[in-house]
Amino acid sequence: MTALPPALADWFAARGWQPRRHQLEMLAAARAGQDALLVAPTGAGKTLAGFLPSLADLVEHPAQGLHTLYVSPLKALAVDVQRNLLTPIAEMGLPISVETRTGDTPSDRKARQRARPPHMLLTTPESLSLLISYPDSAGLFATLKTIVIDEVHAFANGKRGDLLALAISRLRTLAPDLRVVGLSATVADADAYRGWLSPDGDLDAIALVRGEPGADPDIAILLPEGRVPWSGHSGRYAAGQVMAEIEAHRTTIIFCNTRSLAELIFQDLWKANDAGLPIGIHHGSLSREARRKVEEAMAAGRLRALVATASLDLGVDWGDVDLVIQMGAPKGSSRLLQRIGRANHRLDEPSSALLVPGNRFEYLEARAALDAVEEGALDAETFRPGALDVLAQHIMAVACAGPFDADALLAEIRQAAPYAMLDAGIFDQVLRFIENGGYALKAYDRFRRLVQGPDGLWRVSHPSFVAQHRLNAGIIVDAPMLDVRFRNHRKLGTVEEGFAASLSPGDTFFFAGLSLEVEKVEQTDLIVRATSRSARIPTYMGARMPISTNLADRVRGYLADPMQWPRFPNEVREWLDVQARRSVLPGAGQLLVETFPHEGRHFMVAYSFEGWNAHQSLGMLLTRRMETLGLMPIGFVANDYALATYSLKPVTDPAALFAPDILTDEFVEWVQQSALLKRAFREVAVIGGLVERQHPGKRKSGRQVTFSTDLIYDVLHRYEPDHLLLRAAWADARARMTDVGRLGDLLDRAAGTMLHVTLDRVSPLAVPVLVMIGREHVAQGLTDDALLIEAEALAAEAMRVD
Numbered sequence: 126m127t128a129l130p131p132a133l134a135d136w137f138a139a140r141g142w143q144p145r146r147h148q149l150e151m152l153a154a155a156r157a158g159q160d161a162l163l164v165a166p167t168g169a170g171k172t173l174a175g176f177l178p179s180l181a182d183l184v185e186h187p188a189q190g191l192h193t194l195y196v197s198p199l200k201a202l203a204v205d206v207q208r209n210l211l212t213p214i215a216e217m218g219l220p221i222s223v224e225t226r227t228g229d230t231p232s233d234r235k236a237r238q239r240a241r242p243p244h245m246l247l248t249t250p251e252s253l254s255l256l257i258s259y260p261d262s263a264g265l266f267a268t269l270k271t272i273v274i275d276e277v278h279a280f281a282n283g284k285r286g287d288l289l290a291l292a293i294s295r296l297r298t299l300a301p302d303l304r305v306v307g308l309s310a311t312v313a314d315a316d317a318y319r320g321w322l323s324p325d326g327d328l329d330a331i332a333l334v335r336g337e338p339g340a341d342p343d344i345a346i347l348l349p350e351g352r353v354p355w356s357g358h359s360g361r362y363a364a365g366q367v368m369a370e371i372e373a374h375r376t377t378i379i380f381c382n383t384r385s386l387a388e389l390i391f392q393d394l395w396k397a398n399d400a401g402l403p404i405g406i407h408h409g410s411l412s413r414e415a416r417r418k419v420e421e422a423m424a425a426g427r428l429r430a431l432v433a434t435a436s437l438d439l440g441v442d443w444g445d446v447d448l449v450i451q452m453g454a455p456k457g458s459s460r461l462l463q464r465i466g467r468a469n470h471r472l473d474e475p476s477s478a479l480l481v482p483g484n485r486f487e488y489l490e491a492r493a494a495l496d497a498v499e500e501g502a503l504d505a506e507t508f509r510p511g512a513l514d515v516l517a518q519h520i521m522a523v524a525c526a527g528p529f530d531a532d533a534l535l536a537e538i539r540q541a542a543p544y545a546m547l548d549a550g551i552f553d554q555v556l557r558f559i560e561n562g563g564y565a566l567k568a569y570d571r572f573r574r575l576v577q578g579p580d581g582l583w584r585v586s587h588p589s590f591v592a593q594h595r596l597n598a599g600i601i602v603d604a605p606m607l608d609v610r611f612r613n614h615r616k617l618g619t620v621e622e623g624f625a626a627s628l629s630p631g632d633t634f635f636f637a638g639l640s641l642e643v644e645k646v647e648q649t650d651l652i653v654r655a656t657s658r659s660a661r662i663p664t665y666m667g668a669r670m671p672i673s674t675n676l677a678d679r680v681r682g683y684l685a686d687p688m689q690w691p692r693f694p695n696e697v698r699e700w701l702d703v704q705a706r707r708s709v710l711p712g713a714g715q716l717l718v719e720t721f722p723h724e725g726r727h728f729m730v731a732y733s734f735e736g737w738n739a740h741q742s743l744g745m746l747l748t749r750r751m752e753t754l755g756l757m758p759i760g761f762v763a764n765d766y767a768l769a770t771y772s773l774k775p776v777t778d779p780a781a782l783f784a785p786d787i788l789t790d791e792f793v794e795w796v797q798q799s800a801l802l803k804r805a806f807r808e809v810a811v812i813g814g815l816v817e818r819q820h821p822g823k824r825k826s827g828r829q830v831t832f833s834t835d836l837i838y839d840v841l842h843r844y845e846p847d848h849l850l851l852r853a854a855w856a857d858a859r860a861r862m863t864d865v866g867r868l869g870d871l872l873d874r875a876a877g878t879m880l881h882v883t884l885d886r887v888s889p890l891a892v893p894v895l896v897m898i899g900r901e902h903v904a905q906g907l908t909d910d911a912l913l914i915e916a917e918a919l920a921a922e923a924m925r926v927d
Contacts, residue, residue, distance in 0.1 A: 128152055130184040133177070136217045147336040148174040152181060154332040155271070155304060162277075162307040162319050165336025171308045172206055174334075175273040176245070180214075182270065183221050183244055190268030191242040194296075196253060196289060198279040206275070207247050208424070221245065226252050239265055250280065250289040251599045254518070257295050258525040258595060269300040274322075277307040278506065281321050284600045284812070287511040290321065290541035291519040297324060298537050307331075311460075317508060324540040342476045342498060346491050347450075353488045353696055355892050355920050360452040360481030364393035367450055370479060372400060374448040376423070377430040381452045390452055391432045403427060408434040449478045454487040454765070455494045457673035484893045485700055486680070486766045490672060492693070493679035502675060507866075511543030513853045514813035517555050518598055521814050524559075524575055525591045528582035531556060556583070558849045562815065566840070572815065597817050607651045612644065617653075625651045626804035627745065629795065633658050633760075646803075648835055672765040674867075677734040680766070684710045703924050704889040708882050716875050718779045719891060721884035726759065727775040730891045731783075732767045739867040740768040746791045747782055754781075762897040769894045783875040788868065796858055805854035807834040813850055889923045 128149055129137070137144060144152075147165055154161040155178030165171050179193040195206060207225050214221050222243035226235060228251065238246065239261055248256075256262060272293060280286045297303055307322050319331040347366060354362060371377045371394070379394070381387040391406045398404060405419040405428050422428050426445050455461035461478075480491040516538070523529050535552050538544050557563070560583075562572025576586040585591055607625045609617040625646055628634070632643045633656055641653040672680075683689045687705075690698045704710055711717035717732045733740070740763035747770055751758040757773035776782065796802055810816045816834050841848045887895060896919060 130181050132184050132217050132219065133181060136213060144177070145170055145174070145336065147334050148177055150332075150334045151175070151306070152178050154178075154334065155182070157332075158302070158304065159332045160305045160322060160330060161332040161334055162309070162312075162315060162322060163334045163336065164309055164312050164315055165334075166310050166338060169310075169336040171310065171336070172209065172275065174336075175275065175306055175308050176210060179245065179271050179273075180219070180221070184219065187220070188244075188268065191244070191246060191265060192268065192270050193245045194253065194269060194272040195245065195247040195275065196272060197247065197249060197275045198285065210245070223247065226256070228252065250285045250292065251601075253292050254288055254522055255595055255598055257292055258522040258591075258598070260527055262526050263299050266296055266299040269296060269303055271304045271306060272296060273306045273308065275308045276310075277318055277322075278309045278312050281318060282506050282508045284512050284515050286321070287515040287541075287543045288519065288600055290511070290543050291516070291538060294324065294537050294540040295519075295523065297540060312506075314506060317506060321508065321542045323542070325545075338501075342478060344478045344480065344495050344498065346488065346495070347479045347481045348694060353482065353485050353694055355484060355896060355917065360483050361389060361393055363481050364390070364397045367452075367481065368394055368397040370448060370450065371402060371404070371430045376426070376428065376445045377448040377450060378446055379430060379432045379450045379452060381432065381434055382454075382456065383434065386452065387432050387434050394430070394432065402429040404430045404432065406432045447477060449476065451478065451480045453481065453483045454490040454672070455480060455676075456490075456765075457494075457676060461494045461498060485697055486764070486893050488693070488697055489680045489683050490676055490765075493676045493683070496679060497675060505675065508543070510546065511541065512809075512812075512856075513551070513555055513849060514809040515600065516544065516547075516552075517559055517813040518594075520555060521559055521574065521585075521590075521594050522598065524583060524585050525594050528578070528580075528584045530582055554849050559814070563841070563845055563848050563850075566837070574814070593817055594814060597811070597814065600812060607646070607649055609641070609651050609653060611654060612652060617641075620651060627741075672734065672736050677736070677765075678713070681711065681713050681734055685713045699924070700889050703926060706926055707923075708884055708888045708890065709880065710890075711880060714874075715878045715880045716783075716871070717890075718879055718881045719884055719888050720776050720779070720881070721886055721888065721891075722775070723771075723887050723895070726771045726773065728769055728771050728887070728891070728895070729776040729779060729782075730767055730769040730888075730894060731779070732890065733871050734766050735867040735871045737763055737765050739865075739871065740764070742792075742865070743868055743871070744768055744770065745795055746787050749791045749795065750782055750787060751776070760898070762894055764894050764897065767891070767894040769891065769898075771898070779881055780875070780879055783872055783879065785869075785872045785876070788865070788872060792865075796855075802851075802854055802858055803835055803838050805857040806838045806850060809850050809853040809857060810834045810837065813853070815850065887919060887923045889920070892920050892923050895919060 129144065129152075147163060148170060151161055151163055151174045163171060163174055165174070175195070176193070183192060197206065207223055210223050214223065223245045224234075224238060224243040224247070226238055226246055226248045228249075230238075230252075239256070239259060242265060256265065259265075274289070280289065293305060305322050307318060309318070312318055315333055316328055319328045319333060322331050324330075347363060347370075360367075367379065367390075379390060381390055387406060387408050391404070394404055403422075405422060407416055407419045419428070419431065423431055451461065461480075480494070482488040482491045519538075520534070523534060531553075535547070535549060538552070539547055556575070560573065560575045560577075561567035562569065566572045573586050574590045575583050577583050607620055609620055611617070628643045628646065628651070630643055630645055633640055634643075640656050640658060642656040642658065644652045644654055646652070684701065687701075690701055693701075701710065708719060709717065711732055719728075719730045719732075721728055733743075735743075744761035744763050747768075748758040748761055751770065751772055755774065756776060759771050759773065761768065761770040763769070770776070807816070811834070815837065838851075841851055845851075
């Protein structure tokens with residue numbers, strides 16, 4: 126306590142508290158002027174540890190102006206931290222002001238914050254980038270002492286992390302004595318994040334502070350009425366049991382992996398809520414007012430349960446939460462640990478959690494997650510070079526603040542870890558792109574945003590471009606919907622552009638109870654015709670989190686090690702035992718491929734465990750290759766664990782289908798023929814500032830943005846195919862939209878580890894993925910019960926050992 130100023134020491138003492146060791150170590154690092162990364166579990170007082178040095182400094186050295194920036198990945202987290210920080214400041218009677226600045230902050234308050242900033246400003250990467258774009262930013266940040274980055278693992282390795290890293294490099298120029306602090310509960314490789322925080326990759330410059338581990342979490346797997354089902358991935362069948370858990374606890378958070386599932390679970394729980402308990406829902410598609418209302422109700426203890434998505438994964442804590450339920454598989458041990466931490470929020474008490482697996486593979490995944498958490502094995506993070514569209518947006522922000530020298534700015538940008546190896550030639554290309562749009566576009570004044578003066582400095586060419594930048598800056602690009610229409614313009618409905626982008630002319634899919642063939646993707650319309658052909662491609666089900674390689678490897682290990690099986694429920698053990706007797710179970714490094722006939726079709730099932738996204742892409746490519754080989758493919762289905770194709774002719778040589786050249790031949794052809802590249806181009810064009818999302822007082826619809834970017838794409842594709850943004854779009858399409866890295870790993874592994882087994886009928890291991898066939902065109906009135914009956918019939922055939 127002697128390390129603390131009296132006001133802080135007295136506040137701790139009045140509550141009977143002692144500052145934790147890691148909190149004092151963070152204070153010591155600050156007094157030594159050292160950057161720091163704190164890795165500590167939820168409930169360890171990370172946020173207080175991040176702010177404690179700033180509070181102490183402001184108590185000991187009162188000052189005016191902006192002292193500390195706190196950057197959060199979520200608006201809700203910034204608001205929650207403000208609420209929790211204002212209470213102790215008021216109780217200590219400290220003259221320290223704290224405010225938030227996000228996209229939800231009124232414009233008059235934003236203007237006042239720049240003129241009379243608070244001591245502490247809580248914000249997001251996007252709002253910080255906008256602050257940097259003002260001419261008065263140099264004066265605003267001149268007094269800045271510390272930037273605290275909360276939940277640094279949540280965005281460091283994505284485009285928002287690129288934007289934040291660039292902003293930090295700018296702040297280091299404006300405030301040379303700036304300290305950078307990172308906070309996280311779930312970091313597998315602390316040194317990787319220390320490198321990300323450091324301006325020159327010097328790990329020793331970043332003090333690593335670790336908190337005490339705290340109590341082990343209490344995690345259980347909820348089995349629906351004692352049985353693990355064959356099919357499904359949502360756990361919706363357990364709504365009654367989940368409602369019983371809600372009734373037995375003070376406050377419960379129910380996490381879902383997608384927004385659509387959250388809405389379904391919310392409805393299911395209301396139907397089972399005979400006691401009429403207050404239940405809320407929270408996800409990113411809800412309005413700000415709806416989200417705030419729910420957050421305030423939770424903070425006040427007025428809700429018994431809250432159904433949520435990743436919108437509440439991070440940091441938002443309510444002390445009365447005593448149970449977390451994960452619907453469906455957790456997909457990663459780090460994510461699970463983050464979500465479990467929302468319960469209790471006390472270091473010395475175990476957090477309680479229940480996992481509700483959707484099927485037998487998901488049971489194994491849930492068990493893998495439990496084992497990983499128990500061992501402290503977190504999911505590895507991968508870092509990649511910074512995105513060029515984000516770099517273009519940052520350069521424009523700097524230009525809006527005032528003239529800049531290109532060489533000095535390049536040196537500054539290279540202090541940001543994602544851009545440490547940025548080539549001067551690439552930087553010049555980005556600069557020239559902002560100057561005039563590139564060779565094919567430079568005849569148009571609307572793309573001439575920068576000009577170089579006689580003094581060699583770069584300036585914004587017209588004030589209108591400054592206003593345009595501030596209205597349109599940001600990383601998150603909303604995906605528009607496309608209308609599904611016949612040639613006569615009759616509308617059937619809408620699908621997300623992400624689904625439409627994966628389609629090529631001739632592809633078939635189920636929609637509105639019909640089998641439809643794609644004729645073309647036309648600006649904002651998906652033109653189709655009815656067909657008697659069986660639909661090959663499943664209806665787009667929204668974004669899904671892929672299983673982490675950490676958990677996938679563990680599930681593979683369970684299959685290969687019968688010594689693990691006694692830990693599993695009877696029906697899971699029987700499932701694996703019959704699989705071993707009727708077919709084989711793959712070794713930890715093997716790729717098992719089974720082929721068998723079923724109901725007049727020939728099936729090929731590959732158990733690759735590379736995640737739904739990679740399997741979806743591979744299914745597209747394999748069926749194209751099967752068509753070329755005359756195998757007459759009908760379609761495919763995929764989950765996180767397996768990919769199944771079905772055709773009129775049998776696959777006798779799966780190794781030829783999985784040859785690595787599929788990524789250079791069919792992959793390139795597929796991407797170029799589909800709208801995938803156009804979708805990626807729209808995102809990089811918006812982020813790079815080439816296309817406006819909104820004009821003053823008027824926001825463009827997603828369709829209008831798509832129309833604008835499609836026109837520019839066609840011009841560049843024809844006249845400047847090597848354009849910077851086309852290259853960036855290719856990088857996005859490969860890496861993010863198709864999980865091409867995991868695809869490449871799978872194909873490399875297939876050549877040497879494939880184990881092909883020919884069977885006379887469906888195998889037990891194939892049941893969970895084969896049950897998905899037909900789900901896409903089931904009439905809306907048909908219930909999940911009928912699908913479960915179908916699964917049991919298929920399972921009965923698979924589990925016969927005669």
